Amino acid sequence: MKTMVKTTQIVPDIYLALATVVLALLATVGCSKNTVQAAPAMPAPLVSVVKAEAQDVPQYLDEIGRNAAFESVTVTPQVGGRIVERHFQDGENLAKGQLLFVIDPRPYKAQLDAAEATLAQAKAALELAKIQFSRDQEVIGEKAISQQDYDTKKSTVDVDAAQVDADQAVLETAKLNLEYCYIHSPINGRAGARLVDVGNVVQANTTGLLSIQRLDPIYANFTVTENDLPAVQKQMSKGNLTAQVRLPSDTDKTARAGRVEFLDNSVQNATGTVNLRVTLSNADHHFWPGQFVNVKLVLATEKGAVLIPNQAAQISQQGPFVYVVKSDETAELRPVKLGQRQGDNVVIAEGVAPSERVVLAGQMLVRPGGKVRIADAAHAGVPSHAAPASNPSAKPNAAQGGQS
Numbered sequence: 001m002k003t004m005v006k007t008t009q010i011v012p013d014i015y016l017a018l019a020t021v022v023l024a025l026l027a028t029v030g031c032s033k034n035t036v037q038a039a040p041a042m043p044a045p046l047v048s049v050v051k052a053e054a055q056d057v058p059q060y061l062d063e064i065g066r067n068a069a070f071e072s073v074t075v076t077p078q079v080g081g082r083i084v085e086r087h088f089q090d091g092e093n094l095a096k097g098q099l100l101f102v103i104d105p106r107p108y109k110a111q112l113d114a115a116e117a118t119l120a121q122a123k124a125a126l127e128l129a130k131i132q133f134s135r136d137q138e139v140i141g142e143k144a145i146s147q148q149d150y151d152t153k154k155s156t157v158d159v160d161a162a163q164v165d166a167d168q169a170v171l172e173t174a175k176l177n178l179e180y181c182y183i184h185s186p187i188n189g190r191a192g193a194r195l196v197d198v199g200n201v202v203q204a205n206t207t208g209l210l211s212i213q214r215l216d217p218i219y220a221n222f223t224v225t226e227n228d229l230p231a232v233q234k235q236m237s238k239g240n241l242t243a244q245v246r247l248p249s250d251t252d253k254t255a256r257a258g259r260v261e262f263l264d265n266s267v268q269n270a271t272g273t274v275n276l277r278v279t280l281s282n283a284d285h286h287f288w289p290g291q292f293v294n295v296k297l298v299l300a301t302e303k304g305a306v307l308i309p310n311q312a313a314q315i316s317q318q319g320p321f322v323y324v325v326k327s328d329e330t331a332e333l334r335p336v337k338l339g340q341r342q343g344d345n346v347v348i349a350e351g352v353a354p355s356e357r358v359v360l361a362g363q364m365l366v367r368p369g370g371k372v373r374i375a376d377a378a379h380a381g382v383p384s385h386a387a388p389a390s391n392p393s394a395k396p397n398a399a400q401g402g403q404s
Helices: 002-037 106-142 147-180 229-237 392-404
Strands: 044-052 053-075 081-086 099-103 180-186 188-190 211-226 240-245 256-263 274-281 292-309 315-316 319-325 329-336 337-343 347-348 357-361 373-375
Touching: 044 147, 044 319, 053 188, 053 274, 053 337, 106 147, 147 180, 211 229, 211 292, 229 256, 229 292, 240 274, 292 337
Parallel strands: 044 373
Antiparallel strands: 044 357, 053 211, 053 292, 081 099, 099 180, 188 211, 211 274, 240 256, 240 292, 256 274, 292 347, 315 319, 319 329, 319 357, 337 347
16 A cells, blocks of 8 residues: 555656646747847838939820932933943932933934924025015006005015024924933932943833932821821911930930921821821931831920939839838828920829939838938939949949948
């Protein structure tokens, strides 16, 4: 009996020891959790900012156009014959009046000589008729000749005078035909590839010899929709409708200004568009007929528009937004309404006021309402020159800011 009682007392002691070990383990785990929660907070993200600026900017339509020559001529002979001379090179810049081709002039020189001889005969006959008629005038009063003979002599003078006029016209035609043998450039322009060579026989008003196109100035043809037509008409009525034209490979800064001087008189039924044309100076032949170009049609000027760099605007499922840095260095997520692009900047129609600071680079680490650290302050307030996030010159400043 004594042995049984002793065993019963040992069992509770074992349970008590196990409970003590479990409590110690739980206390250790609890201390570990407290240690994790006490880890230091992440530093505020480093961002570049820029001030929004108010500027006067153009309101415009972006269209695709195509260049066309200011003048285009297909040189065609006005007399037929064999080409005997060529006085230009393919692709040459030609001056108005420059000799291009010579058609064999000998047949037309012979026609001119014959016309001159015929005219001389007619003039001689007219002089004889005048002399005879003058004699009859002296004796008609004495009834020395009949009235019929007198009228015949008078009519002969009139007929011979008309014949002289006719032969004079034939002579002028012969002179023109001889001149047409020497074909000159009708305009200043650039020659294309010749269509005939020396030795070919050409037909009058049928055979094309050469195409010439004037490149300075040059046209840019484009279209606008009928919905935009009222705004175009309003600006054109003021006489100051302009457009900026550039090649697709050119930058916005190299676009060239021109005047819109032609608006078509109807809307095309098939497309609902209307044709317009810009006239551009092209002394360096930068533009070429047939090239596609980008046309920015300036309709008006928006006063005091708010501008920020393009990369400052972000896109989410709810629409475009920017981060605005407030005076306490916290970032506010601000929904915005974007306007038209202006080079490297974009107009903010709603959401940002002038002089407010917006995040330019580093948006990925920014939390709405969270603190930020500002770097690149030297660029703030100059949207057109703000350094992009990928600019290598901005990296050393960012690195220094991260070590401070």
